[in-house]
Amino acid sequence: MSLTVLALAGCGHKTQSTATSSSSSTATSAKVSSQSQASSANSSSTSEKQTESNASLESVDPKNVAGAVLTVGAQSDEAWQSLLDSASNGDGDLKVNVVKATGMVTETGTGMFYSFTLDDNDYGEINGYTISQDEKTIYLYREQSRGSADRIIQPFKTISVQQVVKAAQQSKVQEIANNTTIDADN
Numbered sequence: 001m002s003l004t005v006l007a008l009a010g011c012g013h014k015t016q017s018t019a020t021s022s023s024s025s026t027a028t029s030a031k032v033s034s035q036s037q038a039s040s041a042n043s044s045s046t047s048e049k050q051t052e053s054n055a056s057l058e059s060v061d062p063k064n065v066a067g068a069v070l071t072v073g074a075q076s077d078e079a080w081q082s083l084l085d086s087a088s089n090g091d092g093d094l095k096v097n098v099v100k101a102t103g104m105v106t107e108t109g110t111g112m113f114y115s116f117t118l119d120d121n122d123y124g125e126i127n128g129y130t131i132s133q134d135e136k137t138i139y140l141y142r143e144q145s146r147g148s149a150d151r152i153i154q155p156f157k158t159i160s161v162q163q164v165v166k167a168a169q170q171s172k173v174q175e176i177a178n179n180t181t182i183d184a185d186n
Contacts, residue, residue, distance in 0.1 A: 055165040057135060066096045067176035068167035069129050069159070070116060073140045076157045079125060080142065083116055087176050092118030094176055098184040101130050105153045107139040126153060136161050 057065055067087075074084040087094040094116060101113035107130050115128035122145070130139045139155035167173055 055162045057131065057161055057164065060165055060168045061177065062182055063096075063177035063180040064168040064173055065164060066094065066114060066116070066180055066182070067173040068164045068170075069114075069138060069140070070094070070176065071167050071170065071173050072159050072163050073129070073157060077140070077142055079127060080140070083118060083127060084176075086118050087179070088172060092121075094118065094180040095120055096128075096180065096182045098182060100185075103152065105130055105139070105141055105155070107132070107155055109133050109137075109139065110135070113141075130155075138164060 060068070070080060070084050070087065074081040083094070086092045095118070097115040097117065099113050099115060101108040101111055104113055109130040109132045113128050113130055115122070115126065124145050125142060126145060127142050129141065131137075132139070138159050138161065140157045140159065141153045142156055143153045
């Protein structure tokens, strides 16, 4: 009788070991599947971030760039908000005068300064932006009109090209762009 009990006890242990191994295998398989899904989600997120970091102003119409820069900058400056409101509600058309930035601003970037006016009126202020040499950063400027030719303007804010490219897709920016003119002073 004791031999039978011992044999049965040994069989029970084997069955329990097989069941444990099977549930362990299922748990491992579920864990691997979960990790694979998480890896796939991270890969998708990384791909979106790479696309954002590759954002370029070349893919956006210059009028839309101007409208997007004004829209993003208006979030941080009252004067820019006033320009944006007027350009948005029909009080005036946005005009961008492109001039050489040398000796005018601290961050000359590509060498051009994009100055905002409404219907060619600057209302006694210099409002505009420059684009960094690597075209990844945009410097925003606002100051009362200069009384001295020696004065150089500092940016009030720095924004990324990604912010501008994203903002350029807004319908409000596209409406502003439709009523924007660009005058390049060569």
